[in-house]
Amino acid sequence: MEKILLIDFGSTYTKLTAVSLKNEEIIGTAASFTTVSSDIKEGYHNALAKLFAKTGELKFDKIIACSSAAGGLKMAAIGLVEELTVEAAKIVCLGAGAKVDIILSHHITNEDVENIIKKKIDIILLAGGTDGGNSECVLYNLRKLGEAHIKIPIIYAGNRSCRDEVLKIMKEYDLNGFICDNIMAKLNLLNIEDAKNVIKQIFLSNIIVGKGIKKIEEEIDGVILPTPQALLQGVDLLSKGYLDEEGLGELLVFDIGGATTDVYSLCPGEPKRGDTILKGIQEPYAKRTVEGDLGMRYSALGVLASLNEEKLDMYKLQGIDMEKECNLRHQFVEMIPQSKHEEVVDELMAKICVDTALSRHVGKIESYYTPMGIMYLQSGKDLSDIKYIIGTGGVIINSPQPKKILEAGLYNKNKMMELRPKEVKYLLDSNYILSAMGLLSTISPLCALRIMKKYLVEV
Amino acid sequence: MNTIVIGVIGADVHAVGNKIIEYTLTSQGYNVVNVGVLATQEDFINAAIESDAKMILVSSLYGHGEIDCRGLREKCIEAGLDKIILYVGGNIVVGKQDFKEVEQRFLAMGFNRVFPPMTKIESVLDIIKKDLEEYGKNTFD
Ligand code: B12
Numbered sequence: 001m002e003k004i005l006l007i008d009f010g011s012t013y014t015k016l017t018a019v020s021l022k023n024e025e026i027i028g029t030a031a032s033f034t035t036v037s038s039d040i041k042e043g044y045h046n047a048l049a050k051l052f053a054k055t056g057e058l059k060f061d062k063i064i065a066c067s068s069a070a071g072g073l074k075m076a077a078i079g080l081v082e083e084l085t086v087e088a089a090k091i092v093c094l095g096a097g098a099k100v101d102i103i104l105s106h107h108i109t110n111e112d113v114e115n116i117i118k119k120k121i122d123i124i125l126l127a128g129g130t131d132g133g134n135s136e137c138v139l140y141n142l143r144k145l146g147e148a149h150i151k152i153p154i155i156y157a158g159n160r161s162c163r164d165e166v167l168k169i170m171k172e173y174d175l176n177g178f179i180c181d182n183i184m185a186k187l188n189l190l191n192i193e194d195a196k197n198v199i200k201q202i203f204l205s206n207i208i209v210g211k212g213i214k215k216i217e218e219e220i221d222g223v224i225l226p227t228p229q230a231l232l233q234g235v236d237l238l239s240k241g242y243l244d245e246e247g248l249g250e251l252l253v254f255d256i257g258g259a260t261t262d263v264y265s266l267c268p269g270e271p272k273r274g275d276t277i278l279k280g281i282q283e284p285y286a287k288r289t290v291e292g293d294l295g296m297r298y299s300a301l302g303v304l305a306s307l308n309e310e311k312l313d314m315y316k317l318q319g320i321d322m323e324k325e326c327n328l329r330h331q332f333v334e335m336i337p338q339s340k341h342e343e344v345v346d347e348l349m350a351k352i353c354v355d356t357a358l359s360r361h362v363g364k365i366e367s368y369y370t371p372m373g374i375m376y377l378q379s380g381k382d383l384s385d386i387k388y389i390i391g392t393g394g395v396i397i398n399s400p401q402p403k404k405i406l407e408a409g410l411y412n413k414n415k416m417m418e419l420r421p422k423e424v425k426y427l428l429d430s431n432y433i434l435s436a437m438g439l440l441s442t443i444s445p446l447c448a449l450r451i452m453k454k455y456l457v458e459v
Numbered sequence: 460m461n462t463i464v465i466g467v468i469g470a471d472v473h474a475v476g477n478k479i480i481e482y483t484l485t486s487q488g489y490n491v492v493n494v495g496v497l498a499t500q501e502d503f504i505n506a507a508i509e510s511d512a513k514m515i516l517v518s519s520l521y522g523h524g525e526i527d528c529r530g531l532r533e534k535c536i537e538a539g540l541d542k543i544i545l546y547v548g549g550n551i552v553v554g555k556q557d558f559k560e561v562e563q564r565f566l567a568m569g570f571n572r573v574f575p576p577m578t579k580i581e582s583v584l585d586i587i588k589k590d591l592e593e594y595g596k597n598t599f600d
Contacts, residue, residue, distance in 0.1 A: 081509055084505050084506075085509060130509050133462065134508060134509055187506050187510060277497055279497070
């Protein structure tokens with residue numbers, strides 16, 4: 001095998017990355033509009049023509065793709081207690097590359113079920129109860145879904161001890177049911193791999209068919225991952241390394257789009273000092289969060305909403321009317337900055353996205369004064385030893401000052417309780433290769449790793 | 460198997476007794492869910508809900524148990540744990556106070572059993588067993 005083509009069917013663009021395994025280099029990249037609503041092949045052919053215009057006709061030994069087209073993967077995460085199995089369910093969905101459009105705790109209601117149908121959820125993840133723990137609630141919820149004759153795939157990832165009843169209910173209501181390991185078999189301990197795999201399987205066997213993505217498999221070897229999961233696998237590899245080829249160590253990645261801001265942290269995140277105790281769920285090495293209210297265009301109003309009066313006044317003094325600017329961008333989602341002023345505003349919005357999204361992603365520390373000194377309680381991941389911050393997504397990549405945007409993720413005196421990175425280097429995914437390299441890592445991890453190290457540019 | 464949630468409540472870091480209690484109850488065949496030191500009331504309650512616990516065994520060693528434990532029963536009822544058995548022990552108040560009075564105050568807060576300082580966990584195993592056998596006969600709301 002020598003030449004590989006990697007495709008990302010995005011919500012807007014179909015992006016191609018052609019790679020030579022032998023030379024460990026990128027032969028060329030190209031993009032064209034995604035055309036999943038008519039025929040996904042069109043956009044692919046257009047992009048391919050653009051690619052060949054640059055590189056000349058190529059023959060590929062393998063062609064694989066990831067996809068977030070047609071709304072990506074929309075999930076509902078259901079659990080029992082908010083801080084425990086609900087949080088765990090959320091972490092699993094996000095780690096599998098999904099968007100979590102609905103989050104429910106305790107007993108669900110008819111209205112909740114209607115919402116699941118109305119929002120066109122692709123997969124339901126149903127958790128609740130540690131092994132041997134509560135089964136009443138999760139069985140109630142499953143029955144509730146059954147009574148509504150929901151045809152959406154339901155993954156049961158709750159208390160293992162009541163699986164027999166779960167199977168019975170699934171059969172009784174003829175549900176499209178799947179069973180996997182309890183995501184929280186023991187309190188506060190996450191067990192996410194099995195659930196993630198089942199989500200991936202359902203995505204590949206059901207979801208992409210329904211969305212008209214599967215058709216492309218007449219021409220390529222396969223769609224193998226949701227895009228965010230491909231990206232997560234790519235940066236996970238970049239962090240950990242492969243065999244003798246060293247990785248970059250602890251990483252933090254920001255991906256700012258028009259509608260969402262995604263944050264990926266790759267590090268153990270455990271307490272670093274003897275006087276610090278971890279509370280709550282131990283979060284995974286590769287953690288992803290998605291902020292659906294923080295984005296440059298569709299979610300510009302969310303950026304505005306995150307600002308208080310004081311901040312708004314401060315920006316006004318700098319000559320920026322954020323209320324006007326955010327509304328403008330929300331209204332004209334296709335807007336591309338033309339003037340210096342528009343550029344500055346985009347940069348400011350991007351900084352706010354980075355700062356606010358990280359505040360939600362990063363672990364926090366609280367201090368307790370005891371007569372023998374201060375003790376600390378940590379919840380979430382400690383990111384203070386992060387070595388690199390990586391930026392991807394249009395606004396960061398096209399910014400003349402990407403570093404300035406990413407710096408908004410650093411330690412900050414006004415947010416002292418947040419365990420943010422302190423001293424980092426900045427890398428830019430200027431060729432949009434991260435998700436492609438996640439795909440490539442399923443064929444040759446070594447090559448994917450080396451290409452990432454070669455093509456991410458320090459800024 | 461019966462599940463018991465244990466932990467040390469409040470800003471209390473005394474960890475040794477907590478480990479001994481975990482070890483002792485586990486070896487007695489209980490499913491022990493330990494929320495550890497510096498545990499909030501919510502930590503106990505959340506753990507009890509997910510694990511379907513029948514008993515919460517609260518330790519307080521540093522003397523501020525009375526403030527830390529206040530409202531726990533009410534929150535349990537609010538969370539649907541209306542049958543849960545509540546124990547408290549350790550050094551639950553400051554200094555040497557008349558234990559009878561201390562006990563009364565904690566009983567009034569909704570604890571089912573209150574233990575004086577120096578009570579070894581081994582010495583209460585029979586009571587735990589008996590109370591668990593009678594679990595559900597009382598609700599506390
Ligand atoms: C070691 C120790 C510390 C260490 C703890 C280290 C650690 N991380 O574990 C350090 C130095 C940090 C410490 C700090 C403090 N400590 Co200190 N500490 C002790 C000491 C000497 C031993 C505790 C211990 O480990 N005992 C061994 C274990 C096995 O016993 P146990 O904890 O009592 O638990 C058993 C029983 O109590 C029982 N039990 C416990 N919970 C429950 C619950 C139920 C339901 C039941 C049935 C039984 C039960 O079963 C357990 C197992 O057998 C005690 C004195 C003593 N001899 O008890 C003081 C003591 C507990 N500390 C005390 C105090 C005041 C403090 C400080 C406030 C200030 C200080 N003097 O330094 C701080 C508080 C810090 C904080 N925020 O929590 C006082 C508490 C006084 C009170 N309640 O009126 C004590 C009693 C000393 C004293 N006589 O003044 N302490």
